[in-house]
Amino acid sequence: MNYSSYIALIPLLPLAGFVVLGLFGRKYFKAYSGVFGCLVLLAATILSLYTAYNYFFVNGKVDGVYQPLTVLKYTWLQFSPGLSIDMGILLDPASVMMLVVVTFVSLMVHVFSLGYMKGEGRFSVYYAFLSLFTFSMLGLVLSTNIFQIYIFWELVGVSSFLLIGFYYDKPSAVATAKIAFIDTLIADLGFLIGILILAFYSGTLDFETLIQRLTDTQSPQLAQITGAGFLGISMLSWALMLIFVGGAGKSAMFPLHIWLPDAMEGPTPVSALIHAATMVVAGVYLVARLYAVYLIDLPVLQIITWAGALSALLAALIACTQTDIKRVLAYSTISQIGYMLFALGVPAYGDANGAGYSASLFHLFTHAFFKSLLFLGAGSVIHFIHSNEMNNMGGLRKFMPVTHITFLVACLAISGIPPLAGFFSKEEILHTAWENNRVIYYIALITSGITAFYMFRLYFSIFYNKQRHIYAEANHGEGSGNMKYPLMILAVAAVTAGFIPFSQYVTADGKSVETVLHLSFSIAPVAMAIAGIAFAYMLYFRENQRPQKLANALGGLYKAAYKKFYFDEIYLFITKKIIFNLIAKPAAWIDKNIVDGFMNLLAVSTARFSERIKALQSGSVQNYALYFFGGIVAIAAVFIYWLK
Amino acid sequence: MNTVPLTHILFVSTALFFVGMYGLFTRRNLITMLMSIELMLNSVNINFVAFNKYLYPDKLNGIFFTLFIITIAAAEAAVAIAIIINLYRNHRSIDVEDTKDLKF
Numbered sequence: 001m002n003y004s005s006y007i008a009l010i011p012l013l014p015l016a017g018f019v020v021l022g023l024f025g026r027k028y029f030k031a032y033s034g035v036f037g038c039l040v041l042l043a044a045t046i047l048s049l050y051t052a053y054n055y056f057f058v059n060g061k062v063d064g065v066y067q068p069l070t071v072l073k074y075t076w077l078q079f080s081p082g083l084s085i086d087m088g089i090l091l092d093p094a095s096v097m098m099l100v101v102v103t104f105v106s107l108m109v110h111v112f113s114l115g116y117m118k119g120e121g122r123f124s125v126y127y128a129f130l131s132l133f134t135f136s137m138l139g140l141v142l143s144t145n146i147f148q149i150y151i152f153w154e155l156v157g158v159s160s161f162l163l164i165g166f167y168y169d170k171p172s173a174v175a176t177a178k179i180a181f182i183d184t185l186i187a188d189l190g191f192l193i194g195i196l197i198l199a200f201y202s203g204t205l206d207f208e209t210l211i212q213r214l215t216d217t218q219s220p221q222l223a224q225i226t227g228a229g230f231l232g233i234s235m236l237s238w239a240l241m242l243i244f245v246g247g248a249g250k251s252a253m254f255p256l257h258i259w260l261p262d263a264m265e266g267p268t269p270v271s272a273l274i275h276a277a278t279m280v281v282a283g284v285y286l287v288a289r290l291y292a293v294y295l296i297d298l299p300v301l302q303i304i305t306w307a308g309a310l311s312a313l314l315a316a317l318i319a320c321t322q323t324d325i326k327r328v329l330a331y332s333t334i335s336q337i338g339y340m341l342f343a344l345g346v347p348a349y350g351d352a353n354g355a356g357y358s359a360s361l362f363h364l365f366t367h368a369f370f371k372s373l374l375f376l377g378a379g380s381v382i383h384f385i386h387s388n389e390m391n392n393m394g395g396l397r398k399f400m401p402v403t404h405i406t407f408l409v410a411c412l413a414i415s416g417i418p419p420l421a422g423f424f425s426k427e428e429i430l431h432t433a434w435e436n437n438r439v440i441y442y443i444a445l446i447t448s449g450i451t452a453f454y455m456f457r458l459y460f461s462i463f464y465n466k467q468r469h470i471y472a473e474a475n476h477g478e479g480s481g482n483m484k485y486p487l488m489i490l491a492v493a494a495v496t497a498g499f500i501p502f503s504q505y506v507t508a509d510g511k512s513v514e515t516v517l518h519l520s521f522s523i524a525p526v527a528m529a530i531a532g533i534a535f536a537y538m539l540y541f542r543e544n545q546r547p548q549k550l551a552n553a554l555g556g557l558y559k560a561a562y563k564k565f566y567f568d569e570i571y572l573f574i575t576k577k578i579i580f581n582l583i584a585k586p587a588a589w590i591d592k593n594i595v596d597g598f599m600n601l602l603a604v605s606t607a608r609f610s611e612r613i614k615a616l617q618s619g620s621v622q623n624y625a626l627y628f629f630g631g632i633v634a635i636a637a638v639f640i641y642w643l644k
Numbered sequence: 645m646n647t648v649p650l651t652h653i654l655f656v657s658t659a660l661f662f663v664g665m666y667g668l669f670t671r672r673n674l675i676t677m678l679m680s681i682e683l684m685l686n687s688v689n690i691n692f693v694a695f696n697k698y699l700y701p702d703k704l705n706g707i708f709f710t711l712f713i714i715t716i717a718a719a720e721a722a723v724a725i726a727i728i729i730n731l732y733r734n735h736r737s738i739d740v741e742d743t744k745d746l747k748f
Contacts, residue, residue: 619747621740622669622677629665 007051007089008072010099011138013044014106017131025124033124034117037131038110044134045103055096056505065511068092068208070144082203088144090207093506094288094361098141101368102278104493106134108486109273112376115483116269116383126166126267133159137278141285145205146195149286153191153250156279157184163274164266176262183259187249194242197235201225211292222296236293240300244287244307251283251337254311258567260334264326264388268379271326276333276375277368284340284364291344291357291508301348308341309443314565316450320457321551321562323390325378328458329371332414335447336367342440343429350436354508359428362502366421369497370413373490377407380483381462390458394465394543402484404463406491411459413494415452415529418522424498427522434521448525452532460540653694660687674728674738678721685717 017040025033055069073088110130117126136155143149158181165177199205202213202221213221214236228235245256252260263275274280287294287304294301312335319331343360347353380403381396382388397404413420416427426448433441504512539547551558560566616627660683667680689710696706728738735742 617747619744621743625668 006047007091007142010044010047010051010103011135011142013040013047014131014135014138016040018128018135021124021128021131025128026122030124033127034110034114037127038107038114040131041103041107041110041134044138045107048099048103051091052096052100055091056093065509066093066505066507070208073144083199083205085147085205086145087148089142090144091142094285095141097361097365097506098285099138101365102134102137102141105277105368105372106130106137106273108372108376108490109269111482112272112379112486113267113269115480116379117267118480122166126163129159129162129166130270130273133163133274133279137282140282143207145207146198146210146290147205149289150188150192150195153246153282154188156274156282157181157188157250160184160263160274160279163270164263166267166270167265170265173265176259176265180259180263183256184249187256188246190242190249191246194239194244194246197239197242198225201228201235201239207289211290214293215296234297237297237300240290240294240297241303243290244283244300244304247283247286248307249283250286251280251341252311252334253283253307253338253341254314254334255567255570257311257315257334258571261322261327261330261564264324264330268326268375268382271330272372272375272379275330276371280333280337281340281364281368284337284344284360287341287344288357288361291354294344295348295354295508298348301345303345305342305345305348305437305440308338308343308345309440310338311335312338312342312447313443313450316447316454317561318564319454320450321558324388325381325390325393325458325462326375326388328390328454329374329378332374332451332454333371335451336363336371336414339426339429339444339447340364340367342444343432346433346436346440348436349440355435356429356432357508358503358506358513359425359432361506363422363425363429365500365502366413366425366494366497369490370410370420370422370494373406373410373487373494374414376483376487376490377403377410380487383483390461393462395463397463402487406487407459407463409491410494411455413498414455415533416448416525417452417529417533418526419495419498421494421496421498423522423526425502426525427518428503430525431518431521445525445528449528449532452529453536456533456536457540460536464541466543650694650698653690657687657690657694660684660690672739672741674731674740674743675725677740678724678728681724682717682721685713689713 017037021033021037025036029036055066061067069091071089071091073086075084076087077085079085110127113126113130117123120126133156136152136159140149140152140156143152161177161181164180165173167173195205198210201224202210204210204213213219214225216222222236225236225239226234230238247253249256260275260280264271266275294304315331315334315338319328319335322328322331340360340363343356343363345356347356380400381393384396384400384403385392387393409420413422416423430441430444430448433444507513539550563569664680664683664687667683668677671677671680692706692710692713696703700706731743732738
């Protein structure tokens, strides 16, 4: 079998699923559209696992180095002999890893949704959108060139918009879908400009050629792009910064993060798929894709480091104060993506090698499993008690044993307790930070303590704390099997994913690296995590007054974190006061008074004039004949006396 | 043959034209108005024939124009009478004062 032909099926199967479900699902096989979507995804998952096996163990490695393989390339738009937009499939360790993550998590979400979305009026539309998203995300990770990635980048944005606004009869869902769309689009404007700058100077859109040209210190392209500058910063830095702005928008980094917590209005399985495991890490993937170019320009990587570290810390602080369980998880996602980004960036302070690359993608890999597990667990809880609010929960462990155990596993994994997945990936990140920049390391260490605290605050508040008896009246149990099995499978993944020797497979240059686990080094992070858990146990295990007292004692800090550091207010100020008052209102005034005014003037004067002369049209034929005759006489007079 | 000068014929045709025009402007009966228009057309015919005879006696252009005008006048009369009949069916009258519906 040709190596390439079946790989193309992986993104195309969900696309076919989208078309079939979107066109016919609603009318002809509504009840089976969920099963249909799951089967399509199952096929795609099996194919991608086979691809991964082939790539990592059979034919991806040449001379001990994993080569990027362009297995399929089709010229889509040819501009000039050297410049074209291609559609193709690029396999390298990162994209194959993402392929597995996306299809696997998407399959779990598809199966979970069978139970969660049961009885929903737009059931088949939901599955159509999920398929569309899966197709776009797979197209994104497999892109061979930077413009293809941009096309799929916007496609995932659209499907995210459609799924956030899935309950379109709820005004809040509509509003948040709009926020998500506009916020990411503003960021994508930066991305587009960055692409254009890079393509203009390097003369290609293709990743391989681009990286090859720009990393070669002798190449004329590199000399050109670093030579040209704007506002004292070289064009290369501008391009990389702007591309990172696009990535930061999708990955919800401060200060472009506001859309992600709001995006929790969508159905919970969607949050698990799009807003936890796949789409939001697209920014990390983008930086990783162009990592070789980023390594030329260290100041940009340092900015990325700080953006990531600050996001990690601030989002973790906010997560401690939120009471909506999905919002806690959303801020936790921002925080973890911050981890991935500063892991990519932090080698810029040291020897600028690819050490952070592997750590970052490893964390992306493990995070996808335990975070989607957390979201699906939260979905299961929300399905059971029909509320997002932490205050309405408590003592659920007896009612939902499977959810309880799997949630606990995920909490331990994200807190970095050995031997679960999060421990290994976090360890690598912290170690990279330790070797390159101590300040970042301490921020990360504190953040990991806070992470453990808020995760266990969530866990204790849902499953322990106050006892409630109303649940006994709930007429359905924990949920059907198709809601429980994905939780169990993901829990197994969250436990075992850490044991994969990740850095042997996925590294910046394709060479395998043996990771050494520094046992003495891991004492501090694990101690931090345990301290965080213990603190959460003290405050939230039983119902008591301590959390309230603590909040009062912290005063301003608590309030600031509770208000999400006033980012929403700042955005409101900028949009309402500055954009609306200074730009939109004058523009509206000009439109109303000058543009419309001119048109109205024309119309009014025509109307007035015709009002005056309309009496001439009397309906009397003889009058008309008279006018006609008068006219002829006048013209005759003119011809006879003036123009003779 | 040449005892009648051209101006005499032109006087006749002018008189005929203005008689027709007077009729067109003053009569209220549509049939009479139609007849007045025929008078005006005929005055034009006389002009054509007269100019042809007196100015270009070796040519037939004016005569052909006259023949065309007579044909068109016949067709126009048929159309006009059809319109008048329809008007009568709708208004029970062929008085031009009663047909003032087509106005602002």
